[in-house]
Structures are given as structure tokens and as C-alpha cells.
């Protein structure tokens with residue numbers, strides 16, 4: 001039997017049999033991986049330190065048997081504990097993990113792991129609005145998956161859209177459209193587009209600097225979720241995850 005060590009963040013889990021749990025991990029090494037952790041739900045002193053909860057980052061020693069990967073041992077690297085003590089942080093972490101799961105399903109990369117790690121860290125340990133961090137994660141993860149939207153130039157003719165009063169955004173063409181090229185697409189303020197452009201170039205370690213005030217923040221929320229659901233061909237937004245103030 002051969003063992004492999006994976007560094008992974010738990011995106012979700014499903015309880016199985018009496019005490020087992022199937023963990024869906026985003027790993028540094030292999031992207032999305034499902035592993036079965038035996039007896040993690042039994043209450044015993046020896047299970048302390050095992051990684052079994054959502055949004056925990058840990059190291060997992062795994063082996064394969066009959067096509068199923070099992071956890072032989074695990075240890076917590078970072079539990080992001082404050083996420084579990086605050087409703088808004090918890091909702092943001094759930095939304096972030098859901099996006100990571102959908103994006104990683106087919107477009108996995110080390111870039112996505114770093115993005116997820118930084119986003120959960122900032123959700124847990126900074127006062128940055130958790131939903132602003134979700135939107136920054138969404139923009140950057142789409143970019144990591146090859147769907148970076150064209151912001152400053154028209155996706156139709158290539159002309160700069162920086163001097164336009166309102167900018168249309170086309171999900172099908174993957175970017176802004178100038179006044180000549182637009183049809184009936186929804187339009188957004190230049191500020192909303194500019195903020196998305198800045199989020200896309202922000203290094204992962206600076207994501208906590210993101211501040212999306214109303215009304216541009218609401219526009220960004222609508223634009224990014226609508227674009228994500230179009231390119232990923234799936235519902236991305238969780239029911240209770242929306243801008244509230």
C-alpha cells in the first residue's frame with residue numbers, strides 16, 4: 001500500500017455510516033480530491049487534531065483501496081477558527097468554498113489553492129467585509145480558470161471604454177462593450193468596472209485591502225455572479241449569500 005501526503009482545505013463533507021465522513025478537499029497537489037475519513041465522528045480523545053470540519057486546512061496522509069481514497073492520518077495546519085463564531089464570516093466561507101468547488105471541477109490549479117487559502121485567512125482574521133472578499137475571490141478565481149473578463153477595452157471592437165459614462169457588459173463576449181457595439185446588455189458604472197479591474201491585479205496577499213462601497217459594490221455583485229453562472233454553466237450563489245447593507 002502506498003501513502004501520499006496532501007495539503008488540502010476541506011470544502012464540504014458528507015457523513016457516512018456511523019462514524020465516517022467523506023471530505024471534499026481542494027488540495028495543492030491534485031486539485032479536488034474526495035477522501036473517506038474513518039471513525040472521525042466517534043468521540044474519543046485520540047481524534048483531537050484530526051481534520052474533519054469544513055474550511056479547515058490540514059495535512060492528510062492518504063492511501064487508495066478499491067478505487068477509494070482513505071485518510072490514514074491528518075493534522076490541522078490552520079482551523080480558521082473565527083469563521084465559526086460569526087454568521088457573516090461563516091456565510092462568506094460557505095460561498096467561497098462553493099465557488100472553489102465549482103471552479104476547481106475541471107479547472108484546478110495551484111493558483112486557486114493560494115486564492116482560497118488567502119481568502120479564508122482574511123475572512124477569519126481581518127475586519128474586511130466578508131462579502132467583499134467573496135467577490136474578490138470570485139473575480140480572481142474566474143481569471144485563474146481562464147475566464148478573465150475584458151474590462152478596459154470593448155470585447156467587440158477593441159476600442160478603449162474608459163471614457164464612456166456607462167459600460168455594457170456581455171457574458172457571451174466575456175467583457176465590456178462600447179456604445180457602438182452594445183445591444184441590449186445590462187450597463188454598469190465605470191467605477192464598478194474599474195474596481196473589478198483592480199481586484200483582478202491585486203496580489204492574493206493584499207486581498208484584505210478590497211473595499212466595495214454601495215452602489216458600485218452591488219453592481220459588482222450582480223455582474224460577477226451573472227458572468228460566473230454563464231461561463232461555469234451552474235448556479236454559483238448560495239441562497240443566503242448576498243450583499244445585505
Ligand SMILES: [Zn+2]
Pocket residue numbers: 154155156157158159177178179180181182
Ligand atoms: Zn466596440
